[in-house]
Amino acid sequence: MKRRDFLVKSSLASSMVFVPSFMKAFENLDPALLGYKKLVVIQLSGGNDGLNTIIPYRNDLYYSNRPGISIPKNKLIDIDGELGLNENLAPLKSLYDKGYLSIINNVGYPNPSRSHFRSTDIWHTASSASTYLDSGWMGRYIDQYGKKPYSGIEVDDSLSLILKGNTINGVATKDAKKMFNNAKTPFFSKVLETQTEAHLSEHNLGYLYKTMVGAKSSAMYIYETSKTTTSTQSYPNNPFAKQLKTTAEFINSKLDTKVYYVSMGGFDTHANQANRHARLLKTYSEAMEVFVKDLEASDSFKDTLILTFSEFGRRVQQNAAGGTDHGAANNLFVIGKNLKKPGIYNDSPDLSNLDKNGDLHYTIDFRSVYATLLDQWLGASHSKVLGNSFNTLNFI
């Protein structure tokens, strides 16, 4: 483009559009394709000790392996005569009683990695233990179904692999207003308004421009849509509860976001875990209780499903420091209104049959959980997102 043409064009174009035409493709998607179901995925980062969360209190092996850190029978909440909730999960008990909670035991994958990072990557990308992928499963879902960066939001300062797609990345934000104010800087609008398609093939530079375009339109959309919805529930005062509050506000404002991701850290309890783990579970369950109430009050709960997972469980046997080392298979929670099989979904962990590291074997592949969510909740085709076919389960 000659400079003179450019000046003419830009003066004509100014204030008309700020999104270049090649990005418009993203804007024209039939919303009917998408439905209105929402999925919230929560990660307990660090490796939650599942055995002290959902306690197999009838099993002597549980007590003999953990003389210093096991939860005594009188300090747990029985749920089915075999398993008990850690007493710090009391708020979850009320969800359980209403049939809003499904606990899936022994979820994992073959040849489990005991590294936080690798195992988190595996859970985020939905890969096997031997393949390495650069995109997350929720990211690939929005690649194919949401098609807009704001189709997936991580309520945090930066974006995790789980929401990075091959062509689109989700949006990370804890504060829609701040993001919006930044994006409306006139100089940036001008930079974007003058872009043609040419540079998009370039490596990192094209990536930066593309991210900038997506950031600007997403920031406007998220802020404009969500600014009038403020939660009236009183959440506990901690970062995790605050993230859930923001998530509820986004969902209740009818933002066209399909999937949300929130992570809560601190679960890597190698040493002196008793008090710390108790505090973590309390923080989690108290915030979750308010979150569900908040969604119910706006009638969004029936269309929202909440999955809570951790990258691995912890070793059955306690270590010398009053803690537990990295393990393998673990339990996870599904919270929602219309569960097919509320309560305990499958058999309790088998403590008498451990792998050679002394960890639990998995009986359900985590990708079957994802496949079920994709097919039966989000109305997607799981093999397109996960790259392979997996058996689906029967919890929704």
Place this chain on the structure above:
Amino acid sequence: MNQRELIHLHWRTGFGATPALIAASRKLSRENNINRLFDASKKIEPIQIDLSDFGDYFNTPYTKLKKNLGEQNSQKLRQKSQKKVRELNFSWLKKIANSDQVLREKMTLFWANIFVCRDNHILHTLKFNNILRTHALGNFGDFVKAISRSASMLKYLNNNRNFKKKPNENFARELMELFTLGIGNYSETDVKEAARAFTGWNFTPNGEFILRDARHDQNSKIFLGETGNFGGDDIINLIIKQKACAEFICTKIYRYFVNPSVDKEHIRELTDVFYKDYNIETLMRHLFMADWFYEEKNIGVKIKSPVELMVGIHKVVPSVFKKQRQVQYLQKMMGQTLLYPVNVAGWKGDRYWIDSNSLMFRLKLPSLILNNAKISLKPKGKFEDTFDEFYKEKKQRFSVDEKERTYFETHYSKVSFNKLKELLVVPRLDYDTSEMLEAYQPQNSFQYGVQLMSIPEYQLC
């Protein structure tokens, strides 16, 4: 060396090149320029922090301290120590920004993201940070041994709870997975055996290494195919004997200093050099001398880390590092707070710095620091600013004072607009953006500098 090569070299070995540096280097050969870089970094100047006023805190086990001083007073000292770590964050950034040992500081930053560690004990943290600085250009084996003996690392990966009776695998696993070999080059059994070799490795309250014999497993171990009564150092020696270790580190070096996507041929070349004696300086000299390092495909392709971005701006207008709290806020917003890594794998870097939130913040950063968040946007020949409204609501957070402005004027205002562009923007400018910049070029070079630092191209080096 030509200007473009020099800018490339100084971005990768440091945080950009000033016009004065370029003028002084142009006539020198590549080798001489590189010699100068290494000569400047010969000295090792540890960071020093005032740690008086802590009483017995650094000499007494915490449980004993509590007995002597009571719960509350001990708690106070502990909090004071934590606060000092935040101070160290600031001191470290200032050192990166202002030290003459530019390459050593750049390497220190690199190693801090290999030997990732986090601690809230100021003395231990300071010692750890200075170990990184001391060994940054030294021998890799000695480096790993020093790291493994440091109080901060022993704590961070729970080796202080690794006992003969109940080994704790955390350190042994990360040593191999993240510090030396990478996944796939050792087995689960190797992890267990290595953990046994590090049993009893511990530290005294003032951060000195101590081997607690009674807790150390003296028995025979089988590690990476060899059998012996190995201790921790033997394990490290056996790891380094693996060529996979040299390759692992060279790949990290390549991604950080050359190009985020690796060239297998170049990695092989570097690995062969490094494997000979694990001398880090020899490796780095080889790399900066290589013709391929200066190939166009390696220039301006790396996304700056937040620290590189901040320090780079600081080198142009020295104003970034004034208020401690502001600097910590900036680091947090961009996802890289020194001394507070997210996890033991460190920051993934390159594209992982970028998502919609962080990118918009990074683009806004130069104007936020230098120009009350304002980026000039007046079509040539127009005088009224149509965006006054927009900027009115902004609060003033940062400000550039006279002196800093003078620094910029002295160094940059004499160069032409075109030259300023070449100096500040490393990758080839996007055609449309280049046209747009020309159409909205401001009257003075300071405003033009802010514009240039606010385009996506400035995110790359």
